[in-house]
Amino acid sequence: MSAEEISVESSSAQGSGVETLPIETLDLGWLSLAPSTLVFIVLGLTLAGFIWGRFRYDLVAMAALLGSVMLGLVPAEGAFAGFGHPAVITVAAVLILSRGFERSGVVDIIAHQALKVGENLLLQLLVLVGTVVLLSGIMNNVGALALLLPVAMRMAREHDTSPSILFMPLAFGSLLGGLTTLIGTPPNIIISSYRRDVTGEAFSMFSFSPVGIVVALAGLAFIVLVGWRLTPRRNSQVSTSDMFDTANYLIELKVGEESKAKGLTLQQVRDELDETVPVLAVVRDDNRRAGYNFHGALEEGDILLLEAGPDELQTLEDKLGLSAIAEREEVTDDAELLANEENADGNADKEPSQGHQPVDTEGLQLVEAVVRNDSMMINRSVRQLRLNHQFGLHLVAVARDGGRLKQRLRDIRFKNGDVLLLQGGEKEISDSLASLGCLPLASRELHLGQPRKLAMSIAIFGLAIIAMLFDLLPAAVAMSSAALISLLIGVLPLREGYQAIDGPVIVLLAAMIPVGEALETSGGADLIANGLLRFGSDWPVVLTLIGLFLLSTLLSNVVNNAAAALLMAPIAVSLANGFDVSLDPFLMVVAVSASCAFLTPIGHQSNTLVLGPGGYRFGDYWKLGLPLSLVVLTVSIPMILWVWPL
Structure with a gap:
């Protein structure tokens, strides 16, 4: 490599005290590249990485910095001076x-x-x-x-x-x-x-x-x-019932005498299905408990209120022996409890589609959230994130580009801008969303602070x-x-x-x-x-x-x-x-x-x-x-x- 000395003033940002910065021309015999050419190559690759979006922009930037150091464009002793800029x-x-x-x-x-x-x-x-x-x-x-x-x-x-x-x-x-x-x-x-x-x-x-x-x-x-x-x-x-059409996917399954689910906890049900099952509530003896807060074993006669499409419904029936309730006679009172507060306030004159009542977002602690650009969820799945175990959240549905995704929840790898319908504890859900890098979108009560x-x-x-x-x-x-x-x-x-x-x-x-x-x-x-x-x-x-x-x-x-x-x-x-x-x-x-x-x-x-x-x-x-x-x-x-x- 033949050295080319380029004199520059020492940057106060680097603080290295070096008055001249030696930048060498890369000489591979058949290929000789000037420092400016090397910089253009690094920046070109960096811009391509930003546009591609496969890796987050901070990783692309760090790769550009380390590459510049290895090529002699940035002195090693001043490589990380930017963190103190x-x-x-x-x-x-x-x-x-x-x-x-x-x-x-x-x-x-x-x-x-x-x-x-x-x-x-x-x-x-x-x-x-x-x-x-x-x-x-x-x-x-x-x-x-x-x-x-x-x-x-x-x-x-x-x-x-x-x-x-x-x-x-x-x-x-x-x-x-x-x-x-x-x-x-x-x-x-x-x-x-x-x-x-x-x-x-x-x-x-x-x-x-x-x-x-x-x-x-x-x-x-x-x-x-x-x-x-x-x-x-x-x-x-922007509302739960509109974006995700939750009412159309709300399924009630009953635990029968011969059901394999009898005696299992909700977590064991998920393990048995090898799938993330968003159980919104469990109804027992006319008492309803939110799914995230139900930790006991299922008993005969229990009713599971969950979000599922036709394919998931068939799997639940085949693997666990859970039978769908065709009519709502057994849970009429509970269905009334699930009346959407928002629907009662502003849309009382609208008939729920297909005879179903919308989900009570307040009672079940359902919240909509959008995935931020810097979220830890990007390119990761529910299992990799351990949403339920680590953050106490159940993923109910995902919308992307204005429409609900129909694929299995466990197969979805999140992208920035995805809108998620999540269920969790009222006290913990705010901290969990902040840790995940999600912005809550559901209406919230404004407070005047202290x-x-x-x-x-x-x-x-x-x-x-x-x-x-x-x-x-x-x-x-x-x-x-x-x-x-x-x-x-x-x-x-x-x-x-x-x-x-x-x-x-x-x-x-x-x-x-x-x-x-x-x-x-x-x-x-x-x-x-x-x-x-x-x-x-x-x-x-x-x-x-x-x-x-x-x-x-x-x-x-x-x-x-x-x-x-x-x-x-x-x-x-x-x-x-x-x-x-x-x-x-x-x-x-x-x-x-x-x-x-x-x-x-x-x-x-x-x-x-x-x-x-x-x-x-x-x-x-x-x-x-x-x-x-x-x-x-x-x-x-x-x-x-x-x-x-x-």
Whole structure:
């Protein structure tokens, strides 16, 4: 291997103290590759891994980092310096503070007021999307969306509105809100830290606000007045009885004198069938007990209320001798107990299909939940997860792409965006869903939190903002101090604080920061910038900014927005240097465009979270996302050039 010495300034992010970074040309005799070529190969494979989606993005990012180290693109002693980078620390602290806001009741107060909106659809959209825009400016985008989704769901049910009209605008609103402040979204934090590394001065808390607020308001106006008309009208698929059609699959089986199930526990029944059987309730002597809470042996005359299709019903009869009850005479009283509370409140005039009563979701502790992008359930089955033994949950049904999956439950490998119908203990189900990485979608009672913790939470956050505004503390130190104080005084329990930190995002950022620096130090960023400069040398700088916006937007729609910002920041600086103009407008363009992941459901976690509950398809997103992206482009470029002139 022939060495090629490339001199660069030591990055404060690496902190290695090395003034020159030796990067060698890979020479295999017949094949000689320059460092920039190696970086392009690594990044190309990384992007392919992100798009493929077979492995989670944090694993792909870590593979890119280790590959860069082995190729000599990243020094081994600085390989993991990204885990201590201020941008990574700031993101982790903001995640903790976001959970603290939720716990203290700050957000619930706003959500409680949002539920008072009347039947006017435009007003519903204005309140919902406007609220999520506001919240996303001070907390994690996904966290803000997660808090408003149950509100939107309840609003859709109460006013007979298709949830597909509300959910996509809500997801896009969470992305728009992140543009307004430094801590609103990881790309802003990354761009601010990158500016500090290059110029010695970072963007402040509200440096993004003049452009971000105008863009967010323009996007909000477009969504409320025009954009919602571009979303698909799908039938309501957000309630248990609608999405999963539970009543049509509710089967009552009786334990007879000769039944093999007689004397077996429910767990032994599952073992005998080699299948996950979602027994919702066991009826004995007119007393009903939830299946998850029934631990004794079955007796003659017991009635099992469970979810099963024709194939499962035949298996239960053949293997266990359980006979289906054709008529409901023996359980008339119990069937009345199973009347759906929601149906009684809002749909009392509707006849249950096929004579069956809908399931009582409250009495049986049934809950709908969507699988998040970072969930431990992804690509794993019920058995691998040990849902029943380890988490105390029974899987009743799974919906994907707006429709119920008909295959056997044990054969299903979960995907992000899947909507699950689960049964579990009322007290334990919330913790179990949080551990699994699922977002509950069922309507929940809003609470106002504890006034003392509410006041302390706001005061702590306000002091952190003041410290940042007056340059008393760097953003990472101010936010970390606020997070620490919140944990110490009990605004948020320590266990929940650790759970709030999105591990995959932290690993992604920490791994991609050195790789992004390798793009710059190897000369790769300059090569890309020089190519763009040659291509557009006769164009006005504003056209180059538009090209940079479009390139970054496309990238953010196929990879994580933080990764897009990390990769595009060096290119933006190289372009600014090539034009010999201020780098601020170029960095701001990257900050805005990296958050414009409106075209695909995989561009951002917010988009994925509404995919299943809204019944959307992959191709639905661009119909609203493309015109919204053009609105952001049209508004942001003039605003950036006005606030941050060349």
